[in-house]
């Protein structure tokens with residue numbers, strides 16, 4: 001009959017639609033949509049920072065907006081992330097200026113040059129390039145500093161290596177009132193922005209040049225970043241503050257990197273005053289908080305969350321207490337709650353389950369997951385799920401650090417509670 005034919009057709013159509021849906025959700029192309037086309041998608045979000053700070057021994061609620069309400073929809077994350085960005089700039093790293101008036105440069109199979117001008121000042125720097133075998137254009141991983149990252153594995157996986165010297169953009173060994181390097185040539189030697197953010201600005205300008213290059217050698221929409229130790233701190237900040245970065249891979253970053261500031265004193269890691277004083281890595285404003293991290297309105301679990309839903313592979317070393325691996329695991333677990341709420345729980349990996357070895361050693365244990373991450377987020381040919389693999393030697397407990405729970409965020413637009421549909425809570429009869 002006509003009716004049964006329609007039913008059969010409908011069932012066939014549904015089955016077909018179902019098959020298509022399954023194919024689209026498992027297609028690695030989905031990873032392509034994770035990174036943004038711009039450095040900061042939330043640049044238009046209005047943010048008013050708080051006028052005063054209140055001490056909080058727990059990790060600040062990443063879902064709670066500055067106006068005191070909590071986000072309800074996944075789409076709210078865009079502007080909530082902007083609030084976290086502004087807090088992190090103001091209190092931790094210093095401001096990252098937006099793209100300068102003029103950014104030009106060249107991309108070849110061996111080298112990238114970057115020329116920047118802004119407000120009558122100019123500076124430039126360059127980075128060498130090593131291509132993988134095969135034919136391009138290639139995805140690329142920016143390697144900060146040149147040690148501790150497995151560049152052979154990166155190239156064997158099919159991504160180019162961009163050897164970036166952070167010191168060309170923000171030198172070490174200078175006092176805070178006389179900072180040097182390409183960033184400070186533009187923004188001034190007394191800029192209160194620390195080196196980590198200056199380094200991150202430099203990588204953003206490299207991405208600008210690759211994006212403008214026409215894409216015949218390197219692909220601006222398939223960029224990763226990595227580095228170890230102080231350059232792990234840098235890689236973390238690069239990924240948090242440029243949403244074009246599809247894959248962020250900090251290694252053994254230590255204090256001023258991934259570990260929660262609040263956990264560092266109790267764990268006995270490199271102290272905040274030591275990290276603040278050793279080099280001007282953090283912004284000048286952080287100086288007021290080295291002895292009172294509980295007063296910070298933001299902590300590093302929120303920088304982890306800033307990377308969401310993009311690929312994040314945190315490598316850490318549980319054998320060196322000075323690195324704060326327990327505090328780093330708490331940052332990962334706290335940030336992972338935002339990944340989960342955004343439906344991207346599989347995009348974060350924390351891996352400290354490793355054999356002993358010296359700081360920034362080449363670790364065969366990380367080669368396979370490193371290549372899987374490159375395949376998934378840069379080449380878009382893989383789909384290995386992320387994993388949280390915390391060594392029992394240095395395992396933090398998120399429950400001890402939070403007094404908030406993870407909300408179920410809706411897919412649609414945000415629905416602020418309206419007085420006519422949501423009854424107000426009646427006053428409690430038991431309160432005196």
Ligand code: MCU
Pocket residue numbers: 228229230231252253254255270275278323360
């Ligand atoms: C872990 O990163 C740093 C550490 O914060 C410093 O105290 C130490 O001097 O250098 C480490 C590093 O960058 O090692 C290569």
